[in-house]
Amino acid sequence: MTGSEHLLKRLPNDIGGLEAPKIEQTDHELxxxxxxxHALADVLDFHKIINTEEKxxxxxxxGSEMVAKLTYYERWIAAFANIAFQKQLITPHELAAKMAEVEDRxxxxx
Known part of the structure; x- marks a missing residue:
């Protein structure tokens, strides 16, 4: 390994060059x-709360294991929650309470 190679790490979205099944491109209704x-992502970005790069x-x-298990928008939701926790915009307890409230409704x- 060269001096700088150890600094480089393949991220979960960096799948270039890896073997993978054929991509099935189909249009579908969200x-x-x-x-x-998607609207939440736009609002968070518009109000400069969480931008596209942060997302x-x-x-x-x-991590690659979670990225592989979650759907596209599930990844977004998990990322938004983690970023909101890091920025101390909401606590895990507050989010869980709100989710329970919505589920009850x-x-x-x-």
Whole structure:
């Protein structure tokens, strides 16, 4: 290994040169929660809370195992949560409480 090679590390999104199955490119309608996730990303960026570069780094910070297990928008949500925790915008407890509240409302209307 050369002097600088140890500084370079393949990130989860860096899949160039790796063997992979054929990519199936299909257009599909986004699910309602995926549309809301995309809108959230736009709002966070517009208000300079979490920008696109932070989101990209946040997804990469999930690690290759999580990136492989989560869907595209699930990765975004996990990255947003982790970044919000790091910036002390919300605590894990506050997020869990809000998620429980939303789940209760959902079940009440189902």
């Amino acid at each position: 699910l309602p929660w995926e549309k809301r996730c 990209r780094r946040g997804v990469e910070a999930l 959902w079940e009440a209307h189902s």
